[in-house]
Amino acid sequence: MIIKSTKNEQGIIQHEDADSNVTECAAVIGGLSWPTDKSPAYFCVFGQRLKGGRKRQKNKKAKIEFIAEHQGESLSLKQLFLKMTDFTKRFYCETYYTVTGDLYEGYAETFEDYFENKKLDLYPALDDAPFSDNFLFGVQLIDLWREQGTINIPEDTILYRQLREISSDDLGNDPELIFYAINALRFVVGTYLVNNFQPSSYIKKDKPTSFMAA
Numbered sequence: 001m002i003i004k005s006t007k008n009e010q011g012i013i014q015h016e017d018a019d020s021n022v023t024e025c026a027a028v029i030g031g032l033s034w035p036t037d038k039s040p041a042y043f044c045v046f047g048q049r050l051k052g053g054r055k056r057q058k059n060k061k062a063k064i065e066f067i068a069e070h071q072g073e074s075l076s077l078k079q080l081f082l083k084m085t086d087f088t089k090r091f092y093c094e095t096y097y098t099v100t101g102d103l104y105e106g107y108a109e110t111f112e113d114y115f116e117n118k119k120l121d122l123y124p125a126l127d128d129a130p131f132s133d134n135f136l137f138g139v140q141l142i143d144l145w146r147e148q149g150t151i152n153i154p155e156d157t158i159l160y161r162q163l164r165e166i167s168s169d170d171l172g173n174d175p176e177l178i179f180y181a182i183n184a185l186r187f188v189v190g191t192y193l194v195n196n197f198q199p200s201s202y203i204k205k206d207k208p209t210s211f212m213a214a
């Protein structure tokens with residue numbers, strides 16, 4: 001369990017656990033699904049572990065590791081924002097990628113207004129997720145990266161359960177609302193992709209028939 005996070009001058013994020021073990025990460029980011037009348041608020045945090053400690057090569061990066069997730073249990077936006085702030089401090093997750101326009105513009109503006117006058121040393125920020133209008137591509141990219149071992153998702157997570165449940169038959173029925181955890185994860189992997197954190201081979205596949213967890 002991570003109890004402390006810091007960022008050094010090189011921008012490397014260091015996570016310390018209760019036993020004083022330290023791991024180093026690059027690009028710790030979150031993905032956020034806003035609440036809807038069909039689904040709760042949900043966000044997840046991932047980090048790209050750095051390999052090799054002091055002997056690591058410059059900017060050498062390991063696979064993308066799951067850090068934490070949270071599913072909202074109430075209608076309170078304040079509770080959502082407070083939990084995001086907690087994750088930001090605990091894991092040094094400074095930015096959550098999501099949709100800030102269209103139906104969710106009000107949420108994004110409320111988020112900005114809430115934090116505008118807060119005197120916090122570190123608080124979360126929002127940014128527009130790449131490929132946010134293409135759920136299918138996001139699921140395909142998640143599927144590819146899991147096959148390649150690029151991303152790690154523990155079995156005891158909401159994300160893992162939803163990845164076991166989703167199939168191609170679900171893709172025409174508002175999947176971003178039903179599979180809200182996958183929706184948040186696709187914002188994360190899309191962000192890693194456009195920031196050149198992708199595997200060596202690129203995605204080339206037709207509409208999938210299932211996305212069963214290994």
